[in-house]
Amino acid sequence: MAASALASAETGNPGAGDFGHALAQRERRFAAALLAPAFLALLATTTFPLIFLVWTSTYRMNLAMPFMNGFVGFENYRMLLIDERFWSSLLISLVYTGTTVALQVAIGLALALLVMDMKRGQGWFRLIAILPVVLSPAVVGMIWRTFMLAPDFGIVDFLAINAGLGSQNWLGDPTLAMVSVIAIHTWQWTPFAFMVLLASLASLPEDIYEAARLDRATAWQRFRRITLPLLRPAIVMVVIMRTMVALTAFAAIFTVTGGGPGTATEILNLYAYRKSFIELSIGYGAALAVALLIVTIVISGVLFALRRAK
Amino acid sequence: MTSFTPTRRTLLKTGTAAAALATFAPAVLRQAVAQGADLAPYKSAKIDWQQTKGETITVAVIPASYFENLIALAPQFTELTGIDVRFEKIPPAQIRQKSVIDLTSKTGTYATHAADPMYYALYAANKWVEPLDTYLNDKSLTDTAWFNFDDIIPAWRSANGINGKLYGMPYDGEVTIQVYRKDLYDAKGLKAADTLETYVSNAAALNAPNDRVWGAALRGLAGAGQNMYIYPSIFRQFGGDWMKGGKLTVNGPEAEAALAWYVDLMRKYAPTAAANWNWPDIADAFSQGTIASYIDAHSSASVINNPQKSKIIGKVAYARWPKGPSGRRTTSIWNWGFPINAALSEKKKKATWLFIQWAASAETQARTAHRFAGPTKRSGVNRTSIWKDPDYIKLMNGFGPNFVEATMDALQHDTDVDWRPRVPQWPAIGDTMATAIQSALSGQATVKAALDDAQRRIEPMMRG
Numbered sequence: 001m002a003a004s005a006l007a008s009a010e011t012g013n014p015g016a017g018d019f020g021h022a023l024a025q026r027e028r029r030f031a032a033a034l035l036a037p038a039f040l041a042l043l044a045t046t047t048f049p050l051i052f053l054v055w056t057s058t059y060r061m062n063l064a065m066p067f068m069n070g071f072v073g074f075e076n077y078r079m080l081l082i083d084e085r086f087w088s089s090l091l092i093s094l095v096y097t098g099t100t101v102a103l104q105v106a107i108g109l110a111l112a113l114l115v116m117d118m119k120r121g122q123g124w125f126r127l128i129a130i131l132p133v134v135l136s137p138a139v140v141g142m143i144w145r146t147f148m149l150a151p152d153f154g155i156v157d158f159l160a161i162n163a164g165l166g167s168q169n170w171l172g173d174p175t176l177a178m179v180s181v182i183a184i185h186t187w188q189w190t191p192f193a194f195m196v197l198l199a200s201l202a203s204l205p206e207d208i209y210e211a212a213r214l215d216r217a218t219a220w221q222r223f224r225r226i227t228l229p230l231l232r233p234a235i236v237m238v239v240i241m242r243t244m245v246a247l248t249a250f251a252a253i254f255t256v257t258g259g260g261p262g263t264a265t266e267i268l269n270l271y272a273y274r275k276s277f278i279e280l281s282i283g284y285g286a287a288l289a290v291a292l293l294i295v296t297i298v299i300s301g302v303l304f305a306l307r308r309a310k
Numbered sequence: 311m312t313s314f315t316p317t318r319r320t321l322l323k324t325g326t327a328a329a330a331l332a333t334f335a336p337a338v339l340r341q342a343v344a345q346g347a348d349l350a351p352y353k354s355a356k357i358d359w360q361q362t363k364g365e366t367i368t369v370a371v372i373p374a375s376y377f378e379n380l381i382a383l384a385p386q387f388t389e390l391t392g393i394d395v396r397f398e399k400i401p402p403a404q405i406r407q408k409s410v411i412d413l414t415s416k417t418g419t420y421a422t423h424a425a426d427p428m429y430y431a432l433y434a435a436n437k438w439v440e441p442l443d444t445y446l447n448d449k450s451l452t453d454t455a456w457f458n459f460d461d462i463i464p465a466w467r468s469a470n471g472i473n474g475k476l477y478g479m480p481y482d483g484e485v486t487i488q489v490y491r492k493d494l495y496d497a498k499g500l501k502a503a504d505t506l507e508t509y510v511s512n513a514a515a516l517n518a519p520n521d522r523v524w525g526a527a528l529r530g531l532a533g534a535g536q537n538m539y540i541y542p543s544i545f546r547q548f549g550g551d552w553m554k555g556g557k558l559t560v561n562g563p564e565a566e567a568a569l570a571w572y573v574d575l576m577r578k579y580a581p582t583a584a585a586n587w588n589w590p591d592i593a594d595a596f597s598q599g600t601i602a603s604y605i606d607a608h609s610s611a612s613v614i615n616n617p618q619k620s621k622i623i624g625k626v627a628y629a630r631w632p633k634g635p636s637g638r639r640t641t642s643i644w645n646w647g648f649p650i651n652a653a654l655s656e657k658k659k660k661a662t663w664l665f666i667q668w669a670a671s672a673e674t675q676a677r678t679a680h681r682f683a684g685p686t687k688r689s690g691v692n693r694t695s696i697w698k699d700p701d702y703i704k705l706m707n708g709f710g711p712n713f714v715e716a717t718m719d720a721l722q723h724d725t726d727v728d729w730r731p732r733v734p735q736w737p738a739i740g741d742t743m744a745t746a747i748q749s750a751l752s753g754q755a756t757v758k759a760a761l762d763d764a765q766r767r768i769e770p771m772m773r774g
Contacts (some may be wrong), residue, residue, distance in 0.1 A: 061416060064771070066737040086765075094360045131369050151583040172530075172585035174754045262587065262749030264758075277407055277536075279771075280432075281739035 011309065050293075056286040063280035074289035085263065090295065096182060096267055097246040105185045105235060106244055108193025113227075115194075116201050117301065122235040126198070129191045139187065141255030144184050149256075171257050174264035181253050181265050185246065193238045200234035201227070236307045240300060247296045268292045329662075350388050351673045355456035360492070363392030365661035367771040368408060368425035373399040373644070375612075375686040376482040377424065377680035380669060387668050393661045405448065413438040416651035417442070424646040428736045429468040429674050430477040435734040439649035443628050445663040457667060462692050465725035466645040468758070472732070479670045482690040483645030484719040488545060489596065489611070490603035491516075492627040492711070494523070502629035506571060509603075509632045513579035516602040525579030526605045528572065532589045533750040534740025539642060540605065541747050542730045544568040547634020552731035560743060561761035569757045573750050585751055597622060603629065607642065607687050608717045611709040620648040626710040630720050641724040645692070672696065680705045697721075706765065741768050 009106050058217070058238050060072045115125055133138065148156045148171040161167055167175065171177050204227065229236075250269045259266035266274075269292060276285025352359065371377035377399075384395050398420070400408055409423045414434065425433075434437045443452050459467075466480035488502055488509075494516055495501065503509035515747060529540045545552075548568040552558060558566075576584060581595065589606050593613040596604055597620035604611025611628070614620050632640040648661055648666045668674055672693050679688040680702045687705055696702050697718055706714045731739060746764035749755040755763065 026421060063436065064411065064432055064733075064738060096367070152581065153583070167582065169582045171583060175751055194694065247681055258532060261749050261752030262745055262754040263534075264752070264754055270504065278741045281738065282770075 027041075035061055050215070053286050054290055056283055057290045059283045061281075061283035063282065063287075067284075072283070073293050076284050077291075079284065080287050080291060085266075085271060086291070088263065089266050089268045090291075092178070092266060093247060093262075093268040093295075095178075096185070097243055097248070099182050100189070100246050101239055101242045103182070104190045104193045105238060107186065107190045108238070109231075109235070111194045111196050112197040112201050113191070113223075115198060126195065129194055130189075132188045133191050135188065137249070137251035138255050140188050141252040142183065144180070144252075145256045149298045150294075151179055174240075174261055177257050177261055177265050181256055184252055184256060185249060186250070189242060189245070193242065196234055197231065200231055204230050205232070233307070236303070240303045243303060244296060244300055247299065268295070324695030333506050333532070337387065349386065350392050352668070352671070355453040357451060357453050358518075359664065361450070361708075362657055362661040362664065365392075366394040366396065366496060366754055367421035367656060367658060367663065367665060368396045368398060369418040369648075369761050370398045370400050370405060371422055372405055374400045374402075376646075376678065376688045376690060379684065379686070380674070380680060380687060381479075382682075383674065383677055384686065387665065389420065390668070391661075391664050393664060395665060405418070405466075409608045410468070413651065413653070416653040418651055418655075418658070421651055421654055421658060422648045422666060423651075424481070424482060425478050425649050427643065427645060427647060427738065428534070428730060428732065430470055430472050430649070431732050431736060433649060434472045434477055435474070438652055439477050440478060440652050440659060442479060442650065442663075442666075443476055444658075445650070445667075446476070450664055451660060452667060455563065458670060461672060461695050462670065463645075463694055463697075465643045465721060465727070466647070466692060468727045469643040469645060470580040470647045478649040479666045480645040480692045481669055482688060483642075483643070484609045484690050485641040485717055485725070486540070486606055487641070487716045487720055488605050488607050488613070488629040488630065488631065489601060489625060489627070491599075491601075491625055493623065494624040495627075496601050498706075500628070502627065503632040506632045506634050509605075510571075510575055510579070513575060513603065517579045519581075522591075522600050524581045524584075524601050525603070526575055527580040527584045527587065527592045527601050529588055529592065529606065529746070529749060530576060530580070530585040533588075533606060534737065534744055536588050536744065537747045537751075538730070538740050538744045539644070541569070541572060541743070543631060544572055544634065546637060546640035546726060546729060547631070547638050549634070549636035552728060556769060558731055558733065558739070559748075559765065560768060561758075561765040565761050566757050569747065569750055569761060573757060575665075576588045576751055579676040585748070593644045594678040596621075607644070608713070608720070611713060615709050624710075626715040628710060628713045630716050630724060638725040638726075640726045640729055641720040643725045643729055676702075733772070735768075738771050739768055742771075 020229065033280060058071060058073055059069065060075065061069050085098055110127070115122055117139070118125065130204070147153075148154045151157050151167050151169050151172070154170070157167055168176060168182050206227055207232075209222060214227060248269055249267065253265055253267060254273075257265045259270045263271075268288065272285050272292060273289035275281050275288055279285075313508075328576070358423070371381070379395075382396070385679075403627075405424060406426055406429060408421060410422075410429075412419045413436070446457075462480055463483065466483045467476065467726070470476060470478040470480055479638075490502055490512075495512070498515050500512050500515060503512050509526070515525075517522065517525035529536050531537060545568040546566055548564045548571070550562075550564040550568055554562070581600070584592070584595075587595075589610055590600070590613065592604050592606060593610040595662050597599050597616065598613045599621050608628070611626075614626060615623055617623060626759055633639050648669065650662050654662065660753065670692060672695060675688075675691045675693050675696055676699070679691045679696065680699070682688070687709055689706060689709075691697065691702070697714075703714050730736070733739070743766050746755075746760040749763075750757045750760040754760075
């Protein structure tokens with residue numbers, strides 16, 4: 001590519017303006033050549049599979065009945081709209097996302113405010129707080145499932161018994177199982193919200209608070225009228241990032257409950273996985289994955305719009 | 311054994327066991343067996359073992375002692391045939407998916423793999439694996455008299471066949487039986503249950519959660535190979551028929567009665583945690599003395615008789631499944647079999663067949679069981695003749711009274727090819743039923759609602 005650029009420069013009129021133009025073109029081509037491998041790799045690993053997924057979702061592709069396979073157009077989507085389990089898993093996904101994100105922001109913010117006023121040991125606290133984030137969600141799931149939540153043997157159950165609540169079937173009861181997976185996700189990811197909010201809190205200008213104090217604003221007023229508005233961009237950012245991750249969460253729920261008991265914690269992602277890889281109904285599974293993609297895009301779009309508003 | 315979702319404990323256990331085996335056992339054993347290998351019993355077969363010399367095949371197995379023993383003997387096979395075998399160990403929870411992906415993509419990565427008998431209908435519908443009859447009847451590949459196919463346990467042979475054609479050669483199998491604490495039963499003057507009704511009343515008599523003894527436990531974990539491994543026996547014993555009038559039916563009065571029995575037993579007399587237990591968890595709890603009885607695979611006997619972990623050695627006895635209201639006993643016909651991947655070249659297929667023939671032969675079965683040099687012997691050999699071998703019986707009787715009798719009776723009288731619905735759609739049906747059973751157990755849905763919902767979901771799967 002560089003050689004052809006050179007050749008074209010040689011054949012052209014060697015005027016000064018032309019030379020500058022040729023140089024700029026050469027530079028652009030060189031840049032394109034440098035970018036190409038990464039771009040192609042990205043295309044091959046993200047864009048192509050995505051298009052393939054959408055294409056698959058318009059086919060009937062069921063390994064259990066290969067003789068029935070073929071193009072079906074929007075049939076998979078029509079089935080999806082009348083599939084009760086799709087709607088229930090979508091609802092579970094939304095509840096899961098909504099509650100985990102709200103809890104992460106609320107707890108993260110509270111912790112950040114608390115730690116801001118710590119005179120000593122802040123560094124240690126931050127270090128310890130970040131630990132859950134670096135663990136693999138699958139490992140977190142395993143730990144919670146066996147060490148923490150196992151009835152009669154787990155730590156959480158031990159605490160519950162001592163607190164007079166009695167032994168609970170944490171992962172065997174539909175409601176408790178949902179509460180448990182929400183708690184696990186919140187436990188793992190609150191430190192992320194905490195770190196981001198702590199960093200933003202540290203960067204807030206001290207003089208506004210001083211002025212507020214001179215005006216005898218109460219602590220609550222200072223929080224409501226100064227801290228929250230100033231933190232808004234950071235909070236919105238945390239909400240967007242956490243929402244996108246929570247909507248596509250998989251590993252922790254997969255290892256802790258596998259979507260059970262029954263379908264009580266079966267998020268949309270898990271349902272798409274089961275349809276595709278356990279039931280081997282790959283076309284329909286792809287349609288479910290596309291539906292999840294659309295939901296994620298729509299929700300992120302709304303959140304981004306909210307961020308720009310005001 | 312049937313698939314299980316690995317809990318941390320079982321992962322650690324199998325992990326350490328595998329690591330320990332991987333680090334020194336095979337090295338030591340391999341050398342020992344390869345050097346001192348007596349290949350004469352194999353060479354008496356009237357075939358040319360060396361006909362595909364120089365081939366290399368990859369075999370996917372699960373990390374379990376019955377396959378570890380085979381891996382330890384593999385150098386003998388290589389010496390006999392000149393075929394190199396590479397083993398890949400895949401946890402049971404993933405082996406089905408990995409093999410299906412290999413088979414659909416037709417890459418021929420695994421020449422053969424430890425296959426779930428319920429998957430042969432799917433394999434055959436897609437022509438992913440070869441019918442084995444061709445190989446069995448080929449005089450240049452099989453010495454019929456030496457291999458003695460009819461000696462292989464009939465129930466497992468029929469479990470691995472579709473429309474009279476064999477697709478997988480049984481290697482190791484199991485039946486489900488009653489396992490109970492003889493000491494506790496004797497103390498209350500109870501006998502092993504002969505009917506499901508008595509099984510519940512026995513459990514009720516022994517259930518004392520405050521003393522940390524529960525009456526019974528069955529697999530509660532959701533999964534086609536977990537709760538849908540134990541429930542089908544109950545369903546059949548209550549007179550259920552998967553193919554009622556030629557149509558796959560999972561609901562109806564028999565199904566409701568069967569599921570209600572299961573839910574009732576689990577809720578009243580099993581530890582709460584059992585709702586998420588698979589067989590290793592049940593066997594662990596039983597070996598700690600917290601469960602009076604369970605019904606599961608006979609091979610779990612080796613876990614509850616492990617001297618390092620078990621507190622109840624010498625207090626265990628065995629019996630067949632209790633009879634259901636239909637008067638029938640139905641045990642599992644589970645076995646790990648070896649199919650031949652249809653995507654292989656002709657020569658590789660032959661090499662794979664030689665491997666399968668070697669692994670399933672009476673000689674190798676004996677060498678991996680009672681005649682195995684290592685500490686763990688197999689308890690699921692595929693040969694009727696070995697089950698009658700005094701040495702093997704002596705070894706098996708170490709597990710407790712009535713073990714061999716219960717297992718043999720179950721194998722001969724209680725097996726039932728239609729134990730689970732053998733259709734290509736099984737993976738979907740198994741998962742749907744597993745979810746339904748757990749919904750009923752957890753109280754998310756009533757027994758009837760859970761089964762009716764499963765039926766609604768299964769109908770379109772069958773229609774296509």
